[in-house]
Amino acid sequence: METINSIGIFFQDQVLGMKWLNALIGKGLSLLGLDISSPLGGSVQFFLYDVIKITVLLCLLIFFISYIQSYFPPERSKKILGGFHGVGANITSALLGTVTPFCSCSSIPLFMGFTGAGLPLGVTFSFLISSPMVDLGSLVLLMSIFGAKVALAYVVVGLIIAVIGGTLIEKLHMEKYVEDFIKKANVVDMNLPSLTKRDRVQYAKEQVAETFKKVFPYILVGVGIGAIIHNWIPKTWIESVLGSDNPFGVILATLVGVPMYADIFGTIPVAEALLAKGAQLGTILSFMMAVTTLSLPSLIMLKKAVKSKLLILFIAICTLGIIIVGYIFNVFSTMLI
Secondary structure: OHHHHHHHHHHHHHHHOOHHHHHHHHHHHHHOOOOOOOHHHHHHHHHHHHHHHHHHHHHHHHHHHHHHHOOOOHHHHHHHHHOOOOHHHHHHHHHHHHHOOOOHHHHHHHHHHHHHOOOOHHHHHHHHHHHHHOOHHHHHHHHHHHOHHHHHHHHHHHHHHHHHHHHHHHHOOOHHHEOHHHHOOOOOOOOOOOOOHHHHHHHHHHHHHHHHHHHHHHHHHHHHHHHHHHHOOOHHHHHHHHOOOOOOHHHHHHHHHOOOOOOHHHHHHHHHHHHHOOOOHHHHHHHHHHHHHOOHHHHHHHHOOEOHHHHHHHHHHHHHHHHHHHHHHHHOHHHHO
């Protein structure tokens, strides 16, 4: 058992966490005459380490996930979802969301296509919630910082929110609040040619390049904010706002995260810095979920496809679910970290 635990710790710290890279960068900066124990030196070290680490993980994860995703084009996904009914369809839709684009804005066109194809509205909303909130990338990145228990718990509760949210929308029969142009969309079933392994590899490479161009600016911003929090903002201030002394920390973090736009790669360094400064685990995860699921740009895009009543219901379900999850994680944080 000790051997297994040692392997697990090594994998988390040195493979996913790349602690060796942080030490290497620290030595290099010290040789250049920069004091890494100072706020400026610590910020430079944090920035270089996180940018390199997240970029490497980003490229590897996108390639792997895109290769898997090549087996699930929209037409095939529609057929898969059409074969399930009831809660099973919501669960399948939420799971399918884990191998789709990383940000909410990229998920909305697929949501519109699935809805226009005649899939149940609740099923498509389960997909819309899970796609940006929980994916294979978030699982690996969260493991690199918070450990396997937190990462798995985050994915599970994210899927639960997606399934419950979609099921509730289905039970409330909100189809009349979908815009007419979505309902009347002409969907043509296409017999797509089978892709060879070379085609799939090429597709994965293209997705890496395309996603990297879109995501990298947010990585730089997120890491920059994380570096400032990690080295310049007093720990007592973070603890007073997002620590256990503030019972409204989860609600505050959720509301602050909603108008922001980023993906899991941009929020991870901020979360890492907040955790190091004493913010509660559930509060941090609520912030991450709010940013990735309820970003203002994605809500503006969604408003074009659904009417206000359905949009408000979607926001309310997600917000309430995120807040509840945040408080649950805060209660059980000692068991997970």
